[in-house]
Amino acid sequence: MNLSGNSPTQKAIYWGSHYLMIAAFVVFALFPLYWLLKVSVTPNDILYTEGVRMWPSRTTWENYTFVLTQSNFPHYFMNSVIVAGTTAIVTTMVAAVTGYSFSRFAFRGKVIIVALMLITQMFPLVMLIAPIFKILAPLGLTDSLTGLIIVYTAFNVPFATFLMQSFFDGIPKDLEEAAMIDGNTRFQAFRRIILPLTLPGVAATLGFVFTAAWSELLFALMLVSSDAASTFPVGLLSFVSKFSVDFGQMMAAGVLALIPACAFFLLIQRYLVQGLTAGAVKG
Amino acid sequence: MQAGKLPVARRGVISRRLSGILEPYLYVSPALVLIIAVMLMPLILGLSYAFRDIRILNPFSGGFVGMAHFQTLLTDDAFFGALANTAWWTFGSLLFQFTLGLILALLLNREFPGRRLIQALVFLPWAVPTFLSGLNWAWMFNPVVGPLPHWFTALGLMDEPFNILSDPDLAMWGPIVANIWFGIPFFAITLLAALQSIPKELYEAASIDGATTRQKFISITLPFLAPTIAITLMLRTIWIANFADLIVVMTNGGPADSTQIVASYIFTQAFRRLDFGYASAIAAVLLVLLLAYALGVIALRRAMTHADS
Numbered sequence: 001m002n003l004s005g006n007s008p009t010q011k012a013i014y015w016g017s018h019y020l021m022i023a024a025f026v027v028f029a030l031f032p033l034y035w036l037l038k039v040s041v042t043p044n045d046i047l048y049t050e051g052v053r054m055w056p057s058r059t060t061w062e063n064y065t066f067v068l069t070q071s072n073f074p075h076y077f078m079n080s081v082i083v084a085g086t087t088a089i090v091t092t093m094v095a096a097v098t099g100y101s102f103s104r105f106a107f108r109g110k111v112i113i114v115a116l117m118l119i120t121q122m123f124p125l126v127m128l129i130a131p132i133f134k135i136l137a138p139l140g141l142t143d144s145l146t147g148l149i150i151v152y153t154a155f156n157v158p159f160a161t162f163l164m165q166s167f168f169d170g171i172p173k174d175l176e177e178a179a180m181i182d183g184n185t186r187f188q189a190f191r192r193i194i195l196p197l198t199l200p201g202v203a204a205t206l207g208f209v210f211t212a213a214w215s216e217l218l219f220a221l222m223l224v225s226s227d228a229a230s231t232f233p234v235g236l237l238s239f240v241s242k243f244s245v246d247f248g249q250m251m252a253a254g255v256l257a258l259i260p261a262c263a264f265f266l267l268i269q270r271y272l273v274q275g276l277t278a279g280a281v282k283g
Numbered sequence: 284m285q286a287g288k289l290p291v292a293r294r295g296v297i298s299r300r301l302s303g304i305l306e307p308y309l310y311v312s313p314a315l316v317l318i319i320a321v322m323l324m325p326l327i328l329g330l331s332y333a334f335r336d337i338r339i340l341n342p343f344s345g346g347f348v349g350m351a352h353f354q355t356l357l358t359d360d361a362f363f364g365a366l367a368n369t370a371w372w373t374f375g376s377l378l379f380q381f382t383l384g385l386i387l388a389l390l391l392n393r394e395f396p397g398r399r400l401i402q403a404l405v406f407l408p409w410a411v412p413t414f415l416s417g418l419n420w421a422w423m424f425n426p427v428v429g430p431l432p433h434w435f436t437a438l439g440l441m442d443e444p445f446n447i448l449s450d451p452d453l454a455m456w457g458p459i460v461a462n463i464w465f466g467i468p469f470f471a472i473t474l475l476a477a478l479q480s481i482p483k484e485l486y487e488a489a490s491i492d493g494a495t496t497r498q499k500f501i502s503i504t505l506p507f508l509a510p511t512i513a514i515t516l517m518l519r520t521i522w523i524a525n526f527a528d529l530i531v532v533m534t535n536g537g538p539a540d541s542t543q544i545v546a547s548y549i550f551t552q553a554f555r556r557l558d559f560g561y562a563s564a565i566a567a568v569l570l571v572l573l574l575a576y577a578l579g580v581i582a583l584r585r586a587m588t589h590a591d592s
Contacts (some may be wrong), residue, residue: 128567154321265410
């Protein structure tokens with residue numbers, strides 16, 4: 001491909017504008033996060049006077065110490081870790097066996113099951129909020145982390161299944177056939193031979209599901225009513241509506257919410273394309 | 284494999300045949316049970332709520348009301364406002380997400396030093412939890428802590444710094460900008476994947492034939508991207524139309540319902556008014572509209588492929 005013209009000047013102009021546009025995208029992507037960080041380390045007394053300065057004249061950690069020691073955020077954080085972590089593990093296990101069966105078996109009803117899973121990816125989950133609340137309430141699963149885990153697991157299984165299937169599709173069938181000739185059952189072959197080969201896929205699926213469960217807001221708002229069962233988004237939002245002037249503290253809490261998501265993002269970055277094509281609907 | 288009384292050979296044949304039939308279903312069953320219990324059953328139950336009076340705070344509610352919710356809906360200005368807002372929100376977000384995502388994908392499709400790092404950085408917004416993206420952008424638009432109103436004033440776009448999120452005429456731009464920020468990576472990634480699957484020889488051959496950059500883009504790049512573009516645009520339209528998180532976080536549908544979309548209106552009815560019956564009626568209408576949209580797109584595509592051949 002020869003987009004850059006032939007003469008050195010044309011080349012310089014092309015690459016100059018290329019880098020300029022890239023830089024604009026990088027700034028647009030990172031500036032809001034940079035600002036979050038900046039306000040979180042700005043002392044309260046100069047927050048307004050130095051409102052638009054790129055970096056405050058003094059910085060402080062007091063917002064972080066407040067959030068970590070005086071507020072409920074460590075508790076919300078732990079709740080979110082439990083919910084997102086359990087959801088990620090359970091979803092990945094369920095998705096691994098389902099994705100494997102999609103990849104290896106032809107069976108009656110498969111088309112219907114695949115279609116069902118595809119449709120769930122498209123439909124407005126918000127319309128399930130009321131009925132799910134009504135179903136979970138008598139079971140004692142509202143205002144409970146278990147309830148959230150069940151709901152999130154179900155929501156994430158279809159996408160995670162297609163993702164895992166794409167990894168299984170890349171592994172030759174001969175491998176488990178050889179293992180089965182050696183006397184293993186298919187499930188043993190799957191567990192001992194195939195699954196270890198898809199460990200990168202398992203890690204990517206864990207990361208995607210963890211990030212999705214960590215971010216979920218609307219069902220958590222509806223299903224959780226007490227501080228004890230609040231996840232991070234619910235806690236942060238109630239903090240915002242109660243103490244809407246403590247910007248430094250809110251933003252310090254925001255930075256904390258960003259950490260696990262970003263850590264997982266860096267981990268799964270290599271698999272982004274595969275994940276997004278598997279879950280094209282999900283985002 | 285359980286050891287039975289049958290001779291080894293026959294036992295092997297029977298159990299293998301049986302497990303051959305049953306095995307796939309065993310693998311699929313946990314997922315199927317979850318989806319049916321947590322998605323399919325609530326969906327059917329929700330559709331039945333649309334015809335019932337279900338308010339959580341009213342213990343006497345629960346009876347059937349027939350089409351009453353839908354009749355209320357017909358005269359509900361807030362609902363029709365939400366419909367119009369949904370269209371505005373969806374196409375406003377989509378247009379910018381797609382255009383900027385495509386430009387970014389084209390930029391990243393060329394090899395240059397530091398490309399991997401840049402790619403990770405520009406894709407980062409996609410990993411930011413949506414509630415945080417919403418809050419973060421709400422703060423960016425807030426004149427007390429955010430720089431944007433001050434910049435707009437300096438540029439002469441505003442007489443004095445104010446929060447566009449509290450101006451009914453401008454408020455929708457807040458969530459849309461946040462959505463663009465959040466959604467560019469998605470389009471960039473999918474389009475980049477499609478770009479990288481185009482055979483390089485095609486460009487080389489076209490260069491030898493003396494094609495210009497623009498000719499190559501129009502006759503090679505675009506036709507190759509077209510299927511990806513069509514499918515992602517259709518799926519994203521549905522996804523964004525249902526995506527209420529940013530609006531709930533940033534404006535809660537306000538001021539004066541000016542940013543209320545249908546999805547956030549359903550959430551408001553269920554979560555704040557605890558009127559599950561009415562919320563479900565709106566949800567049923569939304570489902571029908573989305574279905575009609577999907578069928579319309581499919582019919583259109585079929586008509587277009589027929590026109591081609």
